[in-house]
Amino acid sequence: MSGSLRVLLVEDSEDDAALTLRQLKKGGYELSSQRVDTPGDMRAALEARDWDIILCDYNMPEFSGSAALSLLHAVERDIPFIVISGAIGEETAVEMMRSGAHDYIMKDNLARLVAAIERELREAKVRRARCRAEADLRLAARVFESSVEGVMITDSKAKILRVNQAFIDITGYSEEEAVGQRPAILQSGRHSKDFYKFMWASITERGFWQGEVWNRRKSGEVFPEWLTISAVCNAAGEVSNYIGGFTDLSRQKEAENRIQHLMYYDALTDLPNKALFHDRFRQSMLRARRDARQVAVLHLDLDRFTNINDTLGHRTGDQMLQQVARRLVSCVRPRDIVARFGGDEFHVALTDLRCGSEVDMQVQNLIAAFSEPFRAAEREIFIVPSVGGVMFPDDSGDFDELVKFADIALHAAKRQGGTSYEFYNASMNDDAVDWLSTESALRRALQREEFRLHYQPQVALDTGKVIGVEALLRWQRADVGMVMPEQFISILEETRLIVPVGEWVLRQACADQQTWAAAGFEPLPVSVNLSARQFRDKGLVDMISSTLEKGGTNPRLIELEITESCAMEDPEFTMQTLRRCHEMGFRIAIDDFGTGYSSLSYLKRFPLDVLKIDRSFVADLPGDDDDAAIVDTIIAMAHRLKLNVIAEGVEAEAQVSFLREHGCDNMQGYHLGRPMSCEDFLVWLSKYH
Numbered sequence: 001m002s003g004s005l006r007v008l009l010v011e012d013s014e015d016d017a018a019l020t021l022r023q024l025k026k027g028g029y030e031l032s033s034q035r036v037d038t039p040g041d042m043r044a045a046l047e048a049r050d051w052d053i054i055l056c057d058y059n060m061p062e063f064s065g066s067a068a069l070s071l072l073h074a075v076e077r078d079i080p081f082i083v084i085s086g087a088i089g090e091e092t093a094v095e096m097m098r099s100g101a102h103d104y105i106m107k108d109n110l111a112r113l114v115a116a117i118e119r120e121l122r123e124a125k126v127r128r129a130r131c132r133a134e135a136d137l138r139l140a141a142r143v144f145e146s147s148v149e150g151v152m153i154t155d156s157k158a159k160i161l162r163v164n165q166a167f168i169d170i171t172g173y174s175e176e177e178a179v180g181q182r183p184a185i186l187q188s189g190r191h192s193k194d195f196y197k198f199m200w201a202s203i204t205e206r207g208f209w210q211g212e213v214w215n216r217r218k219s220g221e222v223f224p225e226w227l228t229i230s231a232v233c234n235a236a237g238e239v240s241n242y243i244g245g246f247t248d249l250s251r252q253k254e255a256e257n258r259i260q261h262l263m264y265y266d267a268l269t270d271l272p273n274k275a276l277f278h279d280r281f282r283q284s285m286l287r288a289r290r291d292a293r294q295v296a297v298l299h300l301d302l303d304r305f306t307n308i309n310d311t312l313g314h315r316t317g318d319q320m321l322q323q324v325a326r327r328l329v330s331c332v333r334p335r336d337i338v339a340r341f342g343g344d345e346f347h348v349a350l351t352d353l354r355c356g357s358e359v360d361m362q363v364q365n366l367i368a369a370f371s372e373p374f375r376a377a378e379r380e381i382f383i384v385p386s387v388g389g390v391m392f393p394d395d396s397g398d399f400d401e402l403v404k405f406a407d408i409a410l411h412a413a414k415r416q417g418g419t420s421y422e423f424y425n426a427s428m429n430d431d432a433v434d435w436l437s438t439e440s441a442l443r444r445a446l447q448r449e450e451f452r453l454h455y456q457p458q459v460a461l462d463t464g465k466v467i468g469v470e471a472l473l474r475w476q477r478a479d480v481g482m483v484m485p486e487q488f489i490s491i492l493e494e495t496r497l498i499v500p501v502g503e504w505v506l507r508q509a510c511a512d513q514q515t516w517a518a519a520g521f522e523p524l525p526v527s528v529n530l531s532a533r534q535f536r537d538k539g540l541v542d543m544i545s546s547t548l549e550k551g552g553t554n555p556r557l558i559e560l561e562i563t564e565s566c567a568m569e570d571p572e573f574t575m576q577t578l579r580r581c582h583e584m585g586f587r588i589a590i591d592d593f594g595t596g597y598s599s600l601s602y603l604k605r606f607p608l609d610v611l612k613i614d615r616s617f618v619a620d621l622p623g624d625d626d627d628a629a630i631v632d633t634i635i636a637m638a639h640r641l642k643l644n645v646i647a648e649g650v651e652a653e654a655q656v657s658f659l660r661e662h663g664c665d666n667m668q669g670y671h672l673g674r675p676m677s678c679e680d681f682l683v684w685l686s687k688y689h
C-alpha cells in the first residue's frame, strides 16, 4: 500500500524532518510536504491546502505538540495527527492521545511509522464516510418531515411504517393511527377493484405508478389527490419498501370548478350566461327536432333599467337584477332555460312547445311576474319588461340568427312602449334598418339644428283667457320633412339623446317666451314635457335651474309636465325631485292623466299644480257615458286635491260645453288651435285677443 501523501511536518529540527521523510519514502510514498515550527506557519499551511496527515514533534522552542493539536481542533479539521517525539514519558503520551492525537511514535522507532500512517488514513476515510452518511440521513429526515407532499413509507407487505407531517395534515390520521395499517384505510370507495389491480400491476412491473386518486380523510371527506407510488429494492433486488407521495388536489379542483362556473354562469345572478344558454339550447333544439316540437327564444329587456342604475346606484340596480332573475326562474317550467347575457338583457328559451297558444300563455306568465313591485333601496319599484320572441324552427334553425331576430322583435316591442311583447316577423328587419338610420340621423339633428318647437295654446273655460301654452317638439328631418314626436321620442329615450335634446327644448322655450313678451304680450306660462328618462337624469334639476338663469326666465312661468305613468314608476323618487322643482318655483303638471294607474295617496303628497285629463277620455265626450263619468270624477277629485284641471284634445264645441258644465278649469286642443311655430303663434295670439 502506498501512493501520494501530503504531509505537514510540525518540527523544529530539519534533520529530524529529513529522517522522517526518508522513512516515508522507503515505505513507497510519493511525498509532498511542508515543515513548520510556529503556530502562525502551521495555521497558514492548514489554510493553504489539504493535508493527509500531520506528523508533529512534541517539544519545540516556539511551539509544542499539544498547542499544535489545539490549533488543529480550533480550525475544525479532521486530519490524522501523529506525535513523533523523543522520550516524553507515558503520562504525557496518554494525555496527548486523550486530547485527540491519533498515535504516538518514538523518534528512535520510526520503523512503525508507515504502518501507523496506513491505519490512520484508513480510519480517517471511515470517519469521513460516516460523517457524510449522517449528514445525508439528517437531510433526508428533514426533507421527509418538511415536504408539503404527504409521504408514507410501507414495508414490502404494504404495511405503513412511517408517515410525515403533511400526511397527518392532509389525511387527518395521526402517526400512531396510521403506522401498522394498510393504505387501504384511505380508500374512498370511488374506484373499482380493477383500478387498484391495474395500479399494483404497474408497480410490480415498473416499480412505479402515478395518477389521480379519490381518497377519504379520517373525517370521512372524500378528496382528490395526485399520487406517486415507488417500490424501493434492497441490494438483492427484492422490494423492501413502498413509498407513496401525494398532493391534495382539493384546492386546485375547487379553483377549476370555480373557473368552470365563472365561464358558464353570470356572476351576479348565477343564471347561465350566453355560452351555457347556447349549449343547453342546442340540446333542446335536438329534442324539438326529434319530437316535432318548437322552441321559443325570448329576449327580455327591462324598460328604464338604466335610469334605476343611474338614480339609485349600481348596488340597487344589481339587487333588482337578482330579484328579476329569481322571479323569471320561478315562473318558467323546469325544462325552460333562463339566462342573462349581461346588463339588463335576459334570455329565456321555452322548450318542447306544441302550439302557439302554449307560447302565448308562457309569455303572459313571464310578464305577469313583473306585476308586483320589486323592493330595493327601501322602496318599491315597478319595472316592466319589453319582450321580443322568435320561434325555432319556423323563423330560423341557427342559434345566432334566432338571437338576432329576438333582438329585432324586442326593439319592435319597445317602440310600442309599456309592457308589450312582439314575435319576430320578416318585415321587422326593415323596421330595424329604419330604426338604425333614424337613430344616426337623430344624433346629427341637434348640430344641424333640425329640431323645432311648436306651441299649442291653453285657454280658461270660463273667461276664455289664454292661460298658457304647451311646447311640443318637432323634427325637421333632412330629405323627409316634419317628423312628429311619437316617431322619434322613444328613440331619443333609448339612446339617451333625450337629455341634450330636452335641454335644447327648455332653452328654446325660454327664448320664444321672450319673443312674445317683446312683442307686447303679457308673459305667458310655457309647459314643457319631460320624458321618463329625462326625469330620472341626475343632472335634471341643475340643468333646469342653470338654463333658466342663463335665459333670465322666472321659474313661475315654466310648467313641467310629467306623465302619470312616469310619476308612478318610483313614487318616492318622484316625490323628492318634484319637491326640489317646486321649491325652485316651477309649476308642475301631471300629463296624460287616466292612462296609467295612480295611487291616490301619492297623488295627494306630490306637490302638483295641474292635472291634465288625457285626450282619449275627451275624444268621445259628451256621448260616451263611461268617459263622461270618468271625466266628471277626475275633475271632482282634482278639485278636492286643489289641482287645476285641463282637458287635452278638445276638438269640438260640444266637448267645450260638457267640460264647462262639469267645472273643468282649462282646455287645450285643435278646437282652439293646432300646435304652431313660434311666429304663427304670435299671429294667433294677436288675432285671438
Ligand code: C2E
Pocket: 456, 471, 472, 473, 484, 485, 486, 489, 505, 529, 530, 531, 534, 561, 591, 592, 615, 648, 649, 650, 651, 668, 669, 670, 671, 675
Ligand atoms: P302630450 O304631452 O300629451 O301632448 C299633447 C299631444 O296631443 C300633442 O301631440 C298634440 O299635438 C296632441 N293634440 C293636441 N290637441 C289635440 C287634439 O285636439 N286632437 C288630437 N288628436 N291631438 C291633439 P304631439 O305634438 O304629437 O306630441 C305627442 C307626445 O310627444 C306629447 O304628448 C308628449 O308626450 C311628447 N312630446 C312632445 N314634445 C315633447 C318634448 O319636448 N319632450 C318630451 N319629452 N316629450 C315631448
Ligand code: MG
Pocket: 470, 529, 561, 591
Ligand atoms: Mg304634454
Ligand code: MG
Pocket: 591, 592, 612, 614, 615, 648
Ligand atoms: Mg298629454
